[in-house]
Amino acid sequence: MDSKQWRIHTVTKTNTQAVDIEKIQEAVKMILEAVGEDPSREGLLDTPKRVSKMYAEMFEGLHMDPRDYFETVFHEGHNEVVLVKDIPFFSMCEHHLVPFYGKAHIAYIPQDGVVAGLSKLARTVETVAKRPQLQERITTTVANTMMEMLKPQGVYVVIEAEHMCMTMRGIKKPGAKTITTVAKGIFENDDVKRNEILSFIQMP
Ligand SMILES: Nc1nc2c(ncn2[C@@H]2O[C@H](COP(=O)(O)OP(=O)(O)OP(=O)(O)O)[C@@H](O)[C@H]2O)c(=O)[nH]1
Numbered sequence: 001m002d003s004k005q006w007r008i009h010t011v012t013k014t015n016t017q018a019v020d021i022e023k024i025q026e027a028v029k030m031i032l033e034a035v036g037e038d039p040s041r042e043g044l045l046d047t048p049k050r051v052s053k054m055y056a057e058m059f060e061g062l063h064m065d066p067r068d069y070f071e072t073v074f075h076e077g078h079n080e081v082v083l084v085k086d087i088p089f090f091s092m093c094e095h096h097l098v099p100f101y102g103k104a105h106i107a108y109i110p111q112d113g114v115v116a117g118l119s120k121l122a123r124t125v126e127t128v129a130k131r132p133q134l135q136e137r138i139t140t141t142v143a144n145t146m147m148e149m150l151k152p153q154g155v156y157v158v159i160e161a162e163h164m165c166m167t168m169r170g171i172k173k174p175g176a177k178t179i180t181t182v183a184k185g186i187f188e189n190d191d192v193k194r195n196e197i198l199s200f201i202q203m204p
């Protein structure tokens with residue numbers, strides 16, 4: 001691969017990865033031609049470039065590791081529920097490459113009082129969502145990352161989303177919501193605790 005074909009796309013302060021911008025541009029041009037458009041008409045001239053930048057941004061999570069966010073933790077002696085709810089996210093369905101979007105809710109119960117910075121939960125969702133994805137996999141990856149890095153007593157992740165592949169094409173059911181949950185640790189067998197979290201999530 002000619003090194004000029006690769007542009008460095010900075011995704012974090014410490015982690016840089018190459019995204020093949022030129023290849024995305026060629027592919028977008030080919031798609032435009034294939035659907036019967038003229039990529040050389042004025043309005044479309046910069047479209048491959050714009051789309052390549054957009055894809056680099058929308059898929060930047062491929063080059064990031066959400067585990068990095070849990071390198072800093074706090075010993076606060078708090079061993080009760082922590083819930084960050086209504087975390088908005090946008091992702092791309094890996095089957096159709098169209099968006100799905102919604103809200104993630106992450107609850108955990110710390111072990112030995114070890115808590116994470118609240119923003120790190122939202123950062124984890126953001127990073128994992130910015131990959132070609134399935135909703136189930138986002139839910140599981142967020143839960144597994146928290147369990148591995150924070151070693152809490154338990155994690156409960158709830159994600160609700162609308163999939164554009166069910167809205168604008170195919171079955172065309174706008175408004176249909178998909179809810180996925182993953183319960184780990186103490187939440188696995190404790191429906192009282194899970195219901196407590198669900199009631200907090202439903203609070204306005
Ligand atoms: N489980 C799961 N399925 C998804 C997700 N996003 C999209 N899908 C589904 O992926 C499936 C792909 O089905 P296929 O039959 O291979 O593709 P298709 O012919 O385009 O399917 P239709 O959408 O039914 O027209 C569809 O049923 C989508 O609704 C997701 O996050 N999780």
Ligand SMILES: [Zn+2]
Binds near residue numbers: 094165
């Ligand atoms: Zn889809």
